[in-house]
Amino acid sequence: MSHEYERRHSRWYEVLLLGLPVHVLVGMPLVIGLPAIDRWGWQFWHYLPDVRFNTVLAIGLAFLASALTLRRMARFPGSQLAAHIMPTVSIAFLLAAALLLFTREGYTRQVLFGGYLASLAWFYLGYFAGRRFRKPKLALVPFGGTGQLLGTSWADLRMLSSVDMGGVRFDAVVADLRAVDMPPEWEKFLAHCTLAHIPVYHIRQVAESLSGRVQIDHLAENEFGTLLPPLFYVGAKRVMDFVAALLMLPLLVPLMLLVAVVVKIDSPGPALFLQPRIGYRARPFLMFKFRSMYHDMSGEDFTLSDDDPRITRVGRVIRKYRLDELPQIFNILKGEMSFIGPRPESASLSEWYEQDVPFFSYRHVVRPGITGWAQVNQGYAAEVGGMTTKLQYDFYYIKHFSLWLDVLVCLKTVRILFTGFGSR
Structure with a gap:
């Protein structure tokens, strides 16, 4: 029965468009190439080899650092990603420029600044174009305490009414795995979701992700399974x-x-x-x-x-x-x-x-x-x-x-x- 369910954003073109590859394969060449074009053509490539290489390397590293940082920060609740795009990209390019100045390597300020502006445009465009698709869509199993999650604006939460997803593709299923009133058919449903590679999360994990807080009725291990931080x-x-x-x-x-x-x-x-x-x-x-x-x-x-x-x-x-x-x-x-x-x-x-x-x-x-x-x-x-x-x-x-x-x-x-x- 696992073939009846399909995870949201699991198709190859969705993985490509919404993942890091689109930044590397499409965004980075645009960010590096567009600032190098002026009304006379590709004049940037007439510079000395080391100047060209240093400028391209600085833009590429700053762009990658910005992309990785924004993606990782988006996992945390209340991240307000749109408000952090400009400072994140600005800091990345300032660090790249500072490194070039400190090492006294040759580069072109105009192209580096153009790469900064192009990066800002790319990340803002990506944010507003993919905002609706990146909002998590979670299915709630109607047993235990899952009802307390309803009402948040950070995710699209939908309570299931039957042992079926109704043809809707979800990012994950949320269940109270300690609920004593969960019938056997719903436990079988969770097993089928897992076989279809649809993540099944315990309510506690999702509640922490939504609120940014950890309940303190007992100690909770970190992502590495230990109480010690890395x-x-x-x-x-x-x-x-x-x-x-x-x-x-x-x-x-x-x-x-x-x-x-x-x-x-x-x-x-x-x-x-x-x-x-x-x-x-x-x-x-x-x-x-x-x-x-x-x-x-x-x-x-x-x-x-x-x-x-x-x-x-x-x-x-x-x-x-x-x-x-x-x-x-x-x-x-x-x-x-x-x-x-x-x-x-x-x-x-x-x-x-x-x-x-x-x-x-x-x-x-x-x-x-x-x-x-x-x-x-x-x-x-x-x-x-x-x-x-x-x-x-x-x-x-x-x-x-x-x-x-x-x-x-x-x-x-x-x-x-x-x-x-x-x-x-």
Whole structure:
């Protein structure tokens, strides 16, 4: 019976048009070739061989890096791919240009810039042309808790009414594999779907993909089947953090001096203060921050209301745009923090949260960050209910710990810096 079912986008021309091959076979030649044409013809190919090769190689590598990054980021919920095409392509071409400048290799700026514009046009065209086809179409088996998935706009979810797909091709079937009320004929249906190479997902996997959160009733392994994040990326990320912090330090020092002066003028007290926090592998450390509260006012370890009288006038501004976090670049240089990761909590709060979530300390398996997956999706959270949601985001980040998720968090953080989302 497996021949009765067919997976969506499984035909050869669909795989070709919607996959990476169309970028390599069609998009890359266009992006490389079109900028080389001017009103006099193919004048670009009259340049010296090394100039031609370097320019073509830079455009090709930047284009491939953009394509791979955008495809990987599209897997994560709330990725808002259209908003990230320009920054992703821009960063890829800036890195290519910087590499050429650093190595002092010859290239043509006009053709490289033309490749950048052509890449933007190609990716935007591909996004808007394939948006309807890339929206996942999922069939829901009507037993257990699958009904709770209905109502999302990220996917086209359809509840099945009979043991048949009704002639509709789906990307996958979603079932509550632990449902006690699932009849034998529906279990046979799931087996036939698998034989037809139609993926069958447990509801928990799809719920995580739709919400960007991992339920915390028990620990969940990552994509490699282990609780440990990939150790290679843990080490590589530490190197990238250190290098990026060194490069950014000369640019941030003048801004930090300005913020420190303004904080001192606004209210009495030190410009900087140190907060004891729990960090990587549950080790305590002192986190640097600009003071945003009055020095002589006492209060709780966290803010319970939006209108906290302890916050100064300047403090509200630097909190909104995350300027109070700038000194944490020194924590990054010391290896205590990363640019991206779960926000570090104080020891007292960690003990309090572990009363409700015994494995709360699992979030310390990666370095804490200045920004993170929870911050860009939820914002500030201090109460128990909000902290539970925040922890679900943190566990999702740890489970999907990767370069691609970090890139997405970076792009979302840039948006937050201009909107002040989630500040308090």
